[in-house]
Amino acid sequence: LLEKFDFTDIVLSMKSSTVSTTVKAYELANERCDYPLHLGVTEAGTEYSGIIKSAAGIGSLLLHGIGDTIRISLTADPVREVQAGIELLKSIGLRDGGVRFVSCPTCGRTKIDLIGLANSVQSKLSGVNKDITVAIMGCAVNGPGEAREADIGVAGGDGCGLIFRKGEILYKVPEDKIVDALLDEINKL
Template identity: 65%
Template sequence: MERRKTCPIRIGTVTVGGAAPISVQSMTNTKTDDITATAAQIQRLAAAGCDIVRIAVPDMAAALAVEKIKELVTVPLVADIHFDYRLALSAIERGIDALRLNPGNIGDVEQVAAVVKEAKKKRIPIRIGVNAGSLDKAVLARHGGHPTPEAMVESAMNHVNILERLDFFDIKISLKAHNVSMTIRAYELMSEVVDYPLHLGITEAGTVKSGIIKSAVGIGALLAEGIGDTIRVSLTGDPVEEVRAGNEILKSLGLKEYGPTLISCPTCGRTSVDLIFLAQKVEEKLNQIKKPIKVAVMGCVVNGPGEAKEADIGIAGGKGQGLIFRKGEVIQKVPEEDLLAALFREIDKIVEEEN
């Protein structure tokens, strides 16, 4: 798929925009001044495949913790700051890689200029983040008193214009709402106005189950249009789940290789094995593997191998027996009770071959 062309920025070791791969972001939910807990969570996020991590900096204690946290992790960090420009200056001084800060919320132009001066000196990008639920009253009034995609774009551009007037262009933009359709339209409109990188997300999406569905629909629709340079799946829960979901969204669109892929057919009247049990056991096995292999669990020996011919390895169940196949070619016929063991042996062989 053809991606929208954006101006690249650099967040630590990660390039965002341009021809760079789409990055997955998340945010810690620890108290940032608890350095040990925050660093440990960042390490878990990185191990799960997170490219960039945002940390909350609500006070000076959190800002002062940035330096120590940076010493303990390797993934780039973004400081999330609201209203107080001194927190931004402190985070910059202590080595933060990027800021999430809306300059219009700082109030004093001189204070914004002070932040921009230091950010420019150290090549630290600033992400402008607009949420539908917290738009400026004056902006809302011009759009009928309710949040709209147009109001979100106008609000974002107000912040962008402040930075541009200060000759600052290392900018990334997000426009989030819990309403999926509104979010999609806001990003579509923004992509027609600027060539800055866009950070995608559905804010306040919900718990792991419902939030992943809403995020997959919204983020996936935009990515399919070629819009988006970074993503975050915002969930009420363990942020590691955000990272896994984000990577799965990218993988499903062919935008990233991320761990194994399980291909399994739905159950139907032709199924004569416990397909649900087999698929669950294979999924448990794949959770222990990081290689991007494709494994199929099919319920029909007649059509299974052909329907999953792109799989590296797979099984097709039949009555009392099943087939092991690679790339659609049958390599072995085994009793039903030996299907899993035979499949796992073949998976281990593939992993060893690739090592």
């Protein structure tokens, strides 16, 4: 209809609250027209479920080269929508800059509060704009090796942590000093 009146300044958005419907709609639109596509899963839900649904839908489309702009719609603070969008783009390699954060799941070898440590470090790094990868690993058995690509990281020990850079162990610190030691090393980068 718009093209009939010579109006072609169009951006298409075909959202659904169902991920599979959203993906199919955008795939069809991508096949049939050349207009920019604004991606989103509408009414995605609360922060937790909404981020998962949005990442599944928007992420899969972007990984197939479909989409021009995105919107993460959450029943949450709009700042979290923006943060989720930035993290999504970073995680699939479409945005550089800022800290990339990796951490392992806990297992029987974990002897530190890995969950608390990971959350604390990630929170303290939220405003840092260095293009670095930071790893928070639960044990010295796998930590430095699995996270050798990280610019800086920590591998947990028994009440302590091994600070490492690019897989090379720098030094050992008590558990209550890990965050400060890691932040000091990040400031040196």
